[in-house]
Amino acid sequence: MRAHLILRSIAKRCVSKDGQQTRCSFPPFETHAFGVLLRVRLFRVVAVFAALFAFSPAHAEPPDAALAELLSQARAEVPAACTQPDVDRLIKILCAKKIRIGVRDYYPLFAERKGDRREGYEVDVALAIGRMLGVDVDFVRVNAATRIPLLAEDRIDLIIATMGHNTQRDGQVRFIRPHYYRSETTVVGPRELPVASMLDLPGRTVCVTVGNGSNAELVSQGARLMLFDEAGVLPDRLKDQTCTLAAQDDSFFAKYFADADFNARYFQKFGFAQVPWGMAVARQGSAELARALELITQVFHRDGLFIDIGRLHSIRLGFLRQQQEVWRTPECNTDAGSTNPSCILPPLNIALQPTSFAPDVTRFERWVDACTGIDLALPMLKTAPAWSLFKDGVVYSLVLIAGALAATLAFALVLGAAMGSRSFLLRWPARLFTVALQSSPIVLTLVIAATIAHGLFALSTATVLGAAIAALGLANGSNAGQAIGEAMWSLRAEGMQSGLFGRALSRAATQIVAFLINAAKGTPVASFIGAPELLSSLTDITSFSSGRVTTYSILLIFYTAVVLVVVWLCGKLKQILEHRQAAA
Amino acid sequence: MNELMELLSGDFLPKFLAGMAINFQIAAIALVIGLALGLLLAAGRLSGGVAAAIAVSIIALMRAAPTFVVMFFLLNAIPRNATLFGTPFALSGVMTVALSLVPYSAAYVADAGVDSIRHLRAGATQGALLFFPNLTRAFLVMVMSSSVGAAIGVTEGITVILRQAEQLPSFDDRLVLFAIGIVLFGIPLQAGFMVMSLFQRRFGRSTVEEEASA
Numbered sequence A: 001m002r003a004h005l006i007l008r009s010i011a012k013r014c015v016s017k018d019g020q021q022t023r024c025s026f027p028p029f030e031t032h033a034f035g036v037l038l039r040v041r042l043f044r045v046v047a048v049f050a051a052l053f054a055f056s057p058a059h060a061e062p063p064d065a066a067l068a069e070l071l072s073q074a075r076a077e078v079p080a081a082c083t084q085p086d087v088d089r090l091i092k093i094l095c096a097k098k099i100r101i102g103v104r105d106y107y108p109l110f111a112e113r114k115g116d117r118r119e120g121y122e123v124d125v126a127l128a129i130g131r132m133l134g135v136d137v138d139f140v141r142v143n144a145a146t147r148i149p150l151l152a153e154d155r156i157d158l159i160i161a162t163m164g165h166n167t168q169r170d171g172q173v174r175f176i177r178p179h180y181y182r183s184e185t186t187v188v189g190p191r192e193l194p195v196a197s198m199l200d201l202p203g204r205t206v207c208v209t210v211g212n213g214s215n216a217e218l219v220s221q222g223a224r225l226m227l228f229d230e231a232g233v234l235p236d237r238l239k240d241q242t243c244t245l246a247a248q249d250d251s252f253f254a255k256y257f258a259d260a261d262f263n264a265r266y267f268q269k270f271g272f273a274q275v276p277w278g279m280a281v282a283r284q285g286s287a288e289l290a291r292a293l294e295l296i297t298q299v300f301h302r303d304g305l306f307i308d309i310g311r312l313h314s315i316r317l318g319f320l321r322q323q324q325e326v327w328r329t330p331e332c333n334t335d336a337g338s339t340n341p342s343c344i345l346p347p348l349n350i351a352l353q354p355t356s357f358a359p360d361v362t363r364f365e366r367w368v369d370a371c372t373g374i375d376l377a378l379p380m381l382k383t384a385p386a387w388s389l390f391k392d393g394v395v396y397s398l399v400l401i402a403g404a405l406a407a408t409l410a411f412a413l414v415l416g417a418a419m420g421s422r423s424f425l426l427r428w429p430a431r432l433f434t435v436a437l438q439s440s441p442i443v444l445t446l447v448i449a450a451t452i453a454h455g456l457f458a459l460s461t462a463t464v465l466g467a468a469i470a471a472l473g474l475a476n477g478s479n480a481g482q483a484i485g486e487a488m489w490s491l492r493a494e495g496m497q498s499g500l501f502g503r504a505l506s507r508a509a510t511q512i513v514a515f516l517i518n519a520a521k522g523t524p525v526a527s528f529i530g531a532p533e534l535l536s537s538l539t540d541i542t543s544f545s546s547g548r549v550t551t552y553s554i555l556l557i558f559y560t561a562v563v564l565v566v567v568w569l570c571g572k573l574k575q576i577l578e579h580r581q582a583a584a
Numbered sequence B: 001m002n003e004l005m006e007l008l009s010g011d012f013l014p015k016f017l018a019g020m021a022i023n024f025q026i027a028a029i030a031l032v033i034g035l036a037l038g039l040l041l042a043a044g045r046l047s048g049g050v051a052a053a054i055a056v057s058i059i060a061l062m063r064a065a066p067t068f069v070v071m072f073f074l075l076n077a078i079p080r081n082a083t084l085f086g087t088p089f090a091l092s093g094v095m096t097v098a099l100s101l102v103p104y105s106a107a108y109v110a111d112a113g114v115d116s117i118r119h120l121r122a123g124a125t126q127g128a129l130l131f132f133p134n135l136t137r138a139f140l141v142m143v144m145s146s147s148v149g150a151a152i153g154v155t156e157g158i159t160v161i162l163r164q165a166e167q168l169p170s171f172d173d174r175l176v177l178f179a180i181g182i183v184l185f186g187i188p189l190q191a192g193f194m195v196m197s198l199f200q201r202r203f204g205r206s207t208v209e210e211e212a213s214a
Helices: A002-010 A036-055 A063-076 A089-096 A121-133 A148-153 A215-220 A232-241 A250-257 A260-265 A288-304 A305-312 A320-327 A357-373 A384-419 A424-439 A442-456 A460-493 A501-509 A509-529 A534-543 A546-584 B002-009 B012-047 B049-064 B067-077 B093-121 B131-152 B157-166 B170-213
Strands: A013-016 A021-025 A098-104 A110-113 A118-119 A136-144 A181-190 A205-209 A224-228 A247-248 A266-277
Touching: A002 A063, A013 A247, A021 A148, A036 A136, A036 A460, A063 A288, A089 A098, A089 A121, A089 A288, A098 A121, A098 A148, A098 A501, A110 A121, A110 B093, A110 B170, A118 A121, A118 A501, A121 A136, A121 A288, A136 A148, A181 A232, A181 A250, A181 A320, A205 A232, A205 B049, A215 A224, A215 A534, A215 B067, A224 A232, A232 A247, A232 A250, A247 A250, A250 A260, A250 A266, A260 A266, A288 A305, A288 A534, A305 A320, A305 A424, A384 A424, A384 A501, A384 A509, A384 A534, A384 A546, A424 B002, A442 A460, A442 A509, A442 B131, A442 B157, A442 B170, A460 A501, A460 A509, A501 A509, A501 A546, A509 A534, A509 A546, A509 B067, A509 B131, A546 B049, A546 B067, B012 B131, B012 B157, B012 B170, B049 B093, B067 B093, B093 B131, B131 B157, B131 B170, B157 B170
Parallel strands: A098 A136, A205 A224, A205 A247
Antiparallel strands: A013 A021, A021 A136, A110 A118, A181 A247, A181 A266
């Protein structure tokens, strides 16, 4: 009877209730197209479990027996414990006869919702767990941002939602071990693109999703990141060539590589940052539920149920096969296996070293929140890598601005002198060069400068900064130079012959100052070619931390303030030049 | 060079022209919004008192705000599920770039607007008409500046060129393609500037005559 119920539970159909939550009904098992192998395997798991449950041995070694005993004891407390306030969630689930499981709505092969129906590896794992517990499953839609808050707010009992187990999340939820899957971040790009490892990434733009744990590693390797909110858009951005490379879990790309056209055009260049996926329950009040789930996942691994479900949904099975071997060993196939370090996997360590003043920053954020209600977040001050990126960004921005101003002035003087020259051989090449620069949008000028620099020199921060300074200087200096040249000709027309260049500088002061300010304003665009200025740094920081609004507000304030300072300094320069003109 | 020829004989030109149309579209949106905002600021600046001081400060800040940073600010500061008057409000890439150009556009219009109103008050009608060639200059500058959209995936003219360049293995071919891009952008831009200069000279001359006779 129990075996039949479990089989039927897997073969459920989920009907939409309110657009977010889905309750499972139980149609006849025969209506569901399930794999024969899976049925046999499930039946075996359930049969063993049912037998052990029936006998309820006091001190069983295998996980099945421990699970049977645990559930037997929990059921014995129902319904008496149902009205008590602080009972374990396992009791609450048994009382309610349902478990609320958070799953994703759109994660191909793992959890998808098509109309009233949910399907995928995680959906079937959730259903198998529901049946093992003997309760219905209520599916609740979650995404990367909401899954942990919903658990904390007691709106779901369990997360099975492509959640990587890392040290950061370990403090927020209780992960169930053994893990039910493992993914790695894969870098995908056109087949013909010569990228084979991290060493090929410096200077290239990689499209990623905000908050992906592997972003920090890409940044540390010198890749530039283009951020997106949802992974679902990445394949389309690859196809429309917005992205040349995209990095995301291999589990995500699995579906797309099953498509012949996509597979013919794109290739998984390399993978990194392997991360085990864990189901998770709340840290408080879920000890017995967690224990039950640990025993269940042990059994599922050992008996190959995860493999069968995975095969049904065409996901990669390498990790699951490896885990089956582990959980079949006598050492791990015990009720203490899930706490044995040689059987389970550690979480991915993504903890970033905090700065010495991180606690002060946190206190300041809370103070601002309490006083103003503003949700201030200063991630650039809290961890050592972010702080280092931030400091470097500020320094490089200032170097870039100073360099751009100097280059603008230098090119203005040289091109101005050439365009104001009486020599045809000097004047016309300078004019043609200026027209070409005026006709090139700044982004294109920067890319051309970077292309030439990369062709001549090895790729480095200095090369990129140099290229950016040259491009910004040329673009603005040519315009200012034109003004100087025109001033020289107008002075000649007025009969001036001596001290022409100095007087022309004074006469063109307004234009020179305008293009110096323009050069300062244009410096953030240098991030487009990989200059490590503040915009690049903050984009990198926000790719692996929170606080985007605050971060970009700080960026806007920083650059606006710097430009205002440049405007003030240029105003002084203009006064000096105009004073000279008046004196002359 | 063969790869470049194949590329150019393909659908490059239609794609590029469609991309350039996006550049013009972005500039037009920014100009319309900037015109409304800039004229308000110009009126505020000429009204005197506190309103003038506020308008001057706002114009100074708008003038100093770098377009590229404003674009990233808008991209990251506006929530994806934001609502405006109860209706879902999500900025497209084109609108994000257009709005990032609005501070420049509004500050420029405000400056040019103040000059024009002063000319009008002085009875120099021709001088006031210089507002329109100045507006054309701002439009052309914004057409060029809208290429920053390439950084957030907007398929404008420069994006098309850069995507095509990535397919060219030869360094020389890429430089030739960039040169073609400059020519294609340069033609409408230089033509626009020439027309604008003609108008400016004409209105400028008339203004001098008007002011002399006044």
